[in-house]
Amino acid sequence: MANKRIVILGGGFAGLQLAKIIRNTGYEITLIDQYNFHQFQPLFYQVATARLEPSSISFPLRKVFQRKHCVHVRLAKVNGIDMAVQKVMTSEGDFSYDYLVIATGCTTNYFGNKNIEQFAFPMKSTTEAIALRNRILLNFEDALSATAEEMPAIMNIVVAGGGPTGVELAGSLAEMKRNVLPRDYPDMDFSQLNIYLVEGGPVTLGPMSKASQQKSQEYLEKMGVQVWTNSIVEDYDGKMVKLKDGRTIPTHTLIWAAGVTGNVPGGIEKEKLVRGNRIRVDQYSRLEGSENVFAIGDISYMETPDFPKGHPQLANVANAQAKNTAHNFRHLLRNEPLKPFKYKNPGTMATVGKRKAVVDLPFMSFQGRIAWFVWMFLHLMLILNVRNKIIVFINWAISYFTNDTTLRLILLPTGKAIEQKNKEQGAGNG
Numbered sequence: 442m443a444n445k446r447i448v449i450l451g452g453g454f455a456g457l458q459l460a461k462i463i464r465n466t467g468y469e470i471t472l473i474d475q476y477n478f479h480q481f482q483p484l485f486y487q488v489a490t491a492r493l494e495p496s497s498i499s500f501p502l503r504k505v506f507q508r509k510h511c512v513h514v515r516l517a518k519v520n521g522i523d524m525a526v527q528k529v530m531t532s533e534g535d536f537s538y539d540y541l542v543i544a545t546g547c548t549t550n551y552f553g554n555k556n557i558e559q560f561a562f563p564m565k566s567t568t569e570a571i572a573l574r575n576r577i578l579l580n581f582e583d584a585l586s587a588t589a590e591e592m593p594a595i596m597n598i599v600v601a602g603g604g605p606t607g608v609e610l611a612g613s614l615a616e617m618k619r620n621v622l623p624r625d626y627p628d629m630d631f632s633q634l635n636i637y638l639v640e641g642g643p644v645t646l647g648p649m650s651k652a653s654q655q656k657s658q659e660y661l662e663k664m665g666v667q668v669w670t671n672s673i674v675e676d677y678d679g680k681m682v683k684l685k686d687g688r689t690i691p692t693h694t695l696i697w698a699a700g701v702t703g704n705v706p707g708g709i710e711k712e713k714l715v716r717g718n719r720i721r722v723d724q725y726s727r728l729e730g731s732e733n734v735f736a737i738g739d740i741s742y743m744e745t746p747d748f749p750k751g752h753p754q755l756a757n758v759a760n761a762q763a764k765n766t767a768h769n770f771r772h773l774l775r776n777e778p779l780k781p782f783k784y785k786n787p788g789t790m791a792t793v794g795k796r797k798a799v800v801d802l803p804f805m806s807f808q809g810r811i812a813w814f815v816w817m818f819l820h821l822m823l824i825l826n827v828r829n830k831i832i833v834f835i836n837w838a839i840s841y842f843t844n845d846t847t848l849r850l851i852l853l854p855t856g857k858a859i860e861q862k863n864k865e866q867g868a869g870n871g
C-alpha cells in the first residue's frame with residue numbers, strides 16, 4: 442500500500458518542526474512555502490537595525506531535507522484548499538493530500554487602514570526587515586543634504602506597537618543612535634534624532650508582568666526613546682503620523698508592529714475562524730469537524746482550561762504543538778488514540794538593549810543583566826543549525842565588546858539607492 446501523504450503548508454517554526462520529526466516515519470511529506478527558506482522572526486529587528494545579516498537567521502528548507510526522498514519541498518504560494526476533494530491549490534499547481542497541516546502563521550494587521558499599509562514599514566519577513574534596514578540607513582544619507590525644513594521627517598522614527606517587537610526595535614534603534622551613528626556620521630548632530638514608541642494601551646509589553654512592563658518602559662526612556670502610551674496611530678500618508686488624539690509626528694519612517702492577523706488560505710469557512718483570523722481547532726489541533734485537517738502554530742486557536750483565550754502566538758508554542766502533532770501522526774499509523782496538546786508555559790521574555798532584558802517565569806520575574814544573558818542563551822538555542830548559532834554568537838560577541846557592527850549595507854540594485862534617495866527628497870520638497 443502507498444504511503445499516506447501529508448501536505449504541510451508553511452515552513453515556519455511549526456511546519457518545519459513537524460516535517461523534521463515525521464520525515465522518517467513512513468509518510469510522504471510535501472512541505473510548501475512561499476519562500477525557499479525558514480525565517481527566524483524573533484531576530485528580524487536585528488536585521489532591520491544592521492546587527493545581523495539576513496543569512497544568519499534564514500535557513501534554506503532544501504538543506505534541512507537533503508537526501509530525504511520522502512520529503513518534497515515546494516516553493517509555491519498557497520491560494521486555497523478544497524477539502525471536499527482533499528486538494529491544495531497553489532501558484533505551482535495542485536497538491537492532493539491524505540492529511541493536511543495548515544501552518545501558515547500570521548501577517549501584519551493594518552486594521553483595514555490602506556494608507557498605513559501603503560506607507561508604513563512592516564517587519565514580518567526577512568525581505569521586509571531588509572527593506573526597513575535600507576530605509577533607516579537611507580534616512581541618514583538623506584539627512585546629509587536635507588534642508589532644515591526636511592530634517593524633522595528624516596530624523597523622527599516612529600515605531601507603532603509596544604509589544605516585544607516594538608520594544609526590541611525601539612531599544613535597538615536607540616543603541617544605534619548612541620553608539621553607531623555618531624561614528625559613521627561624525628558631522629551630524631544626533632541629538633536631533635527622535636525615536637518614538639507609540640502604544641495604544643496603557644503599558645509596554647502588555648501581556649507580561651507589571652514589573653516587566655514598568656522596567657521595559659524605564660529602560661527605553663533612559664535610552665532616550667519617547668514612549669507614548671494610550672496613543673493610537675490613526676493615519677499616515679508617508680510624511681506625517683496622525684494620532685487619534687490629534688497629535689502629529691512628521692516622519693518618513695513609521696514602523697508598524699501593532700498587530701498580526703492569520704494567513705488563512707482560501708477554502709476555510711468563516712465560522713471556523715476566531716478573532717485575529719485564527720483557525721479554531723480541537724485539542725488534537727484538528728479543524729473542528731474534520732478528521733484529517735490540522736492547524737498548528739500562530740494560525741491555530743485552541744481553547745484549553747489553562748489557556749481559555751487560546752495559546753500565545755509564540756515560537757515555543759508552535760514548536761510544542763508541532764511535536765504533539767508529530768506524535769499523533771505516529772499514533773495514526775498504528776490506529777492508536779491521539780494525545781491532546783498540553784502546553785507548559787516556560788515563560789516569556791523581551792530584550793530592550795545591552796544588559797537590559799525582562800524575563801517572566803511561571804514562578805518569578807526578573808530584569809537586567811541576568812535576564813539579558815538568559816534571553817541571549819535561549820534565542821541562540823532556538824536558532825536552527827549550529828553554523829548559524831555560531832555566526833550569531835560571534836556577531837553578538839563583537840558588538841558586545843565594540844558597541845558596533847560592520848553590517849550597515851544599503852542593499853538595493855545598482856543606482857537604486859541614489860534614485861530612491863533623490864525621489865524621497867523630491868517628494869519632501871514637493
Ligand SMILES: Cc1cc2nc3c(=O)[nH]c(=O)nc-3n(C[C@H](O)[C@H](O)[C@H](O)COP(=O)(O)OP(=O)(O)OC[C@H]3O[C@@H](n4cnc5c(N)ncnc54)[C@H](O)[C@@H]3O)c2cc1C
Nearest residue numbers: 451453454455474475482483519545546738739754755756
Ligand atoms: C518580529 C517578530 C518577533 C518575534 N519574537 C518572538 C520571540 O522573541 N519569541 C517567540 O517565542 N516568538 C516570537 N515571535 C513570534 C514567532 O515568530 C511566531 O510565534 C512563530 O513564527 C509562529 O510559527 P508558525 O510556524 O506558526 O508561523 P511562521 O513562523 O510565521 O511560519 C509561517 C510560514 O508560512 C508561510 N506562508 C504563509 N502564507 C503562505 C502562503 N499563502 N503560501 C505559502 N506559504 C505561506 C510563510 O512564508 C512562513 O514561512 C516573533 C514574531 C515576530 C514577527
